[in-house]
Amino acid sequence: MHEQLHRIITGARGKSRPFFLAGRRSRYALAAVFFLLVGGIISGWFFSDRYLAQRRQITSLESELAASKSLNQRIRDQQAQVNSSMTELKKRSRLIESILNKVGVALKMKRSTNGAGGPFRKPAKDSYQDLTLEMDRCITAVCSVPLGPPARGIVSSTYGNRLDPINQKPAFHGGLDIKGRDGEKISAPADGVVSEHGCNEECGNFIEIEHGKVFRTRYYHLQKRLVATGDRVTRGQTIGLMGNSGRSTGTHLHYEIHYRNRPVDPLRFVQIRNHITRLPTVDLDKS
Structure with missing residues (x-):
């Protein structure tokens, strides 16, 4: 007796229709169904695993993109701070140069084509480092320029020709006389080194300070000297008493x-103090 696979297929209208498969055919059909199910399961697992891998990759890319956006924003913020600092440095440099120009001091750099070389490159725009070096040069120059009054008081005699206050004869006055209280503090108007000190009949107690390589200042008729030859002084330091x-x-x-x-007229150096107080301030450490 042959084995048969008996199936009944019901239509949409409820009518049934029998379907018979011989034994060998039934085995083939079951095998086909089995392989289809197994193939579906394997395919589903494969594509599911691939989908999960793609999702992990997408998540990783999204994370990297977010980190990249954050880094770009930080770079833009830092660039904005650098631009702001460069603007401030330019303002300071121009202001310092204008102050030095008012007293007749020019910032000069010795340049020469001898003993120079290197690869040719197109000119670059101002860099933060270049402006910092320029600012350092300006600050170094300002520190060695005697700016502001060395003592409180009233100008009683200016630089130039005058009648000598003792013999009333025409004479050249090579400095500025500042009248003040006995014992009034006298301050160094710039950084420097005391190059000479002493006492004589003409100058009385005196001090001479060398500021860098181009400026020297002298202080005569002192009641007392508070520094000696070789001492290093800073701007604002008390060096003697009037x-x-x-x-x-x-x-x-x-x-x-x-x-x-x-000798030059000290008055223009003394009067420049009003410009010094207008120097802008900026915290570069935050840049």
Whole structure:
């Protein structure tokens, strides 16, 4: 007796229709169904695993993209800070140069084509490093320029020709006389080194300070010296007390400025103090 696979197929209208498969055919059909199910399961697992891998890759890419956006934003913020600092540096540099120009001091750099070389490159725009070096150069120059009054008081005699206060004869006055209280503090108007000190009949107690390689300042008729030859002084440091020593008619400070070994009018250096107080300030450490 042959084995048969008996199946009944019901239509949409409820009518049934019998379907018979012989034994060998039934085995083939079951095998086909089995392989289809197994293939479906394997395919589903394969594509599911592939889908999960793609999702992990997409998640990783999204994370990297977010990190990249955050880094780009930080770079933009830092660039904005650098641009702001560069603007401030330019302002400071221009202001310092204008102050030095007012007193007749030019910032110069010695350049030469001898002993120079290197690869040719197109000119670059101002860099933060270049502006920082320029600012350092300006600050170094300003630190060695005697700016502001060395003592409190009233200007009693200016630089230039005048009648000598003792013999009333025409004479050249090579400095600025500042009348003040006896014992008034006298301060260094710039960083420097005391190059000479002493006492004589003309100058009384005196001090000479060398500021860098181009400026020297002198202070005559002191009551007392508080620094000696070889001492290093800083701007604002008290170096002596006002007095009436030497060839003098009363308590005052005779103040001289020499630029490249020639006397210059100290008044323009004293009056520049108003410009110094306008120097802008910026915290570069935050840049």
